[in-house]
Amino acid sequence: MxxxxxxxxxxxxxxxxxxxxxxxxxxxxxxxxxxxxxxxxxxxxxxxxxxxxxxxxxxxxxxxxxxxxxxxxxxxxxxxxxxxxxxxxxxxxxxxxxxxxxxxxxxxxxxxxxxxxxxxxxxxxxxxxxxxxxxxxxxxxxxxxxxxxxxxxxxxxxxxxxxxxxxxxxxxxxxxxxxxxxxxxxxxxxxxxxxxxxxxxxxxxxxxxxxxxxxxxxxxxxxxIQHRDDIEEAYIHALSQARQRVVIANAYFFPGYRLLREIRNAARRGVHVQLIMQGQPDVLLAKLAARMLYDYLLKDGVVIHEYCQRPLHGKVALVDDEWSTVGSSNLDPLSLALNLEANVLIRDRAFNQQLYERLEALARNHCQTMPAKRKPRLWLWRLTVGFLVFHVMRHFPALTGWLPAHKPRLxxxxxxxxxx
Known part of the structure; x- marks a missing residue:
């Protein structure tokens, strides 16, 4: 047939x-x-x-x-x-x-x-x-x-x-x-x-x-084509307006500097910022990449949890008591600069509260919290490697654009x- x-x-x-x-x-x-x-x-x-x-x-x-x-x-x-x-x-x-x-x-x-x-x-x-x-x-x-x-x-x-x-x-x-x-x-x-x-x-x-x-x-x-940064910009705008709380649960976390800066700045303003990351990864590299960013965020008061019960695949976030997003986009170079993705933004207090309660229960019962003040072993080496990896990944999408297998075609x- x-x-x-x-x-x-x-x-x-x-x-x-x-x-x-x-x-x-x-x-x-x-x-x-x-x-x-x-x-x-x-x-x-x-x-x-x-x-x-x-x-x-x-x-x-x-x-x-x-x-x-x-x-x-x-x-x-x-x-x-x-x-x-x-x-x-x-x-x-x-x-x-x-x-x-x-x-x-x-x-x-x-x-x-x-x-x-x-x-x-x-x-x-x-x-x-x-x-x-x-x-x-x-x-x-x-x-x-x-x-x-x-x-x-x-x-x-x-x-x-x-x-x-x-x-x-x-x-x-x-x-x-x-x-x-x-x-x-x-x-x-x-x-x-x-x-x-x-x-x-x-x-x-x-x-x-x-x-x-x-x-x-x-x-x-x-x-x-014309909507390359829409999802990233939505996160940045919401974070810049945050006044009380931010919770981001994302499986693959290695965003660009602008988004990282808004997360850090929110914590500096006194916003309670929590990140829920993979602690039991399905892709080990994803966990290692995310950990390269921990020191930068922890020093300014961001609370980082690693979910350890099973692999985390979620891509959700909430800001204050109204704004939420759910979708397919991770916060890594593949999703933010290469993949075709879609999210919905939601302004609904009841939904926001429900999502918050689910994520809080996840963090409380099934996560380990990263220590904020303990200087890790080999911290200078980690800082150097993290700096190099971060800037390589920043240019990763542009490099992949040269691959012949991905010339635009219908x-x-x-x-x-x-x-x-």
Missing amino acids: NVAVEHIATDQPPDDSKARDMDYGWQSGNRVELLENGEAYFPAVFDALRGAQREILLETFILFEDKVGHELQGILIEAAQRGVKVVVSLDGFGCGELSPAFLGELAEAGVMVQMFDPASKTLGIRTNWFRRLHRKIVVVDASVAFIGGVNFSAAPLADFGPEAKQDYSVQVIGPAVADLHHFALAQSGRQVRSRRGWRRRQQRPSPWTNEQGDGLVRLIYRDN KPFESRPHDV
Whole structure:
């Protein structure tokens, strides 16, 4: 049979001119629900997918052929067979091990499968390491949306074992879903209308709830064209306005100097700043890189916790008692300067308080706190190495831009035969 796999560009947006510069504003009247780990996320998403009547847009960095992946595959196949338009966008690196049979079963049922930056292995090694499609977005019937850090695999479930990921996503219901829908549709390469007309068309009562929320929600994202710094700038602005508390829980933490300076400056102003980092890393280099920055932050009063129960995969933060963000973006060079990412900004006191209580419980019960005043052994050596690593990583995105595997390109639709 023929497996329909469409290849989309590494750097370029869809050809539709209306999708080239999408700047979304704050939308009021939303209901936002925090979904912690796979135990909360998968039932909510799968229930929405099973209830789809018209359209499913799904993009993810990772989809594995495990119990979660097979359940998702079955739900998408059933939806497509009953006439729902289903578009699935996958990253060529994170989903590079999916079998032709798995993809073929989706395509045979009518699911449009798109692979971002696909690349075959060279000498057994994948070459598409950078500029990944790292977003995790699901939009169902333009009525309910999910966005965050949770991938479609068994890893965010506790029964996965000691390597189970600690992670967060949100469910959004309300006017902001129209923006998430518009964005996901445009990124999938589909034709989109202007957002003004789109919003009028999409603002209809949601079948998912009769409760109207009061949360303000704004979609932000980074691409490699006109929105390279939007997520980083949102963090910097929020930190510059902080007056009481800041909590950042991020799996891969190695931001640029401007963001580090705002974190330090907030602590200097008397803001209670807490960072929750990986203590049991899934990537050892990430922990070592983050620790290069500890001394710089600790000396000005930043409290640093390392989460030691399981690998931390979350990308969440809160400032004071109202502002929060949840999404796919880490605070490292890959996410801030190379990957395609998406977060939502949330202004909602109840949501902020819920997230704060969850993170406080995490820090209190499952973290070790880094000592603030003890001078580490070999501190001068660490300072020197940290300085060098920091400045190498600052220029890392520019260096990767020279890699020939990542020249901007939009590949045409391809159909390749596979045995199923």
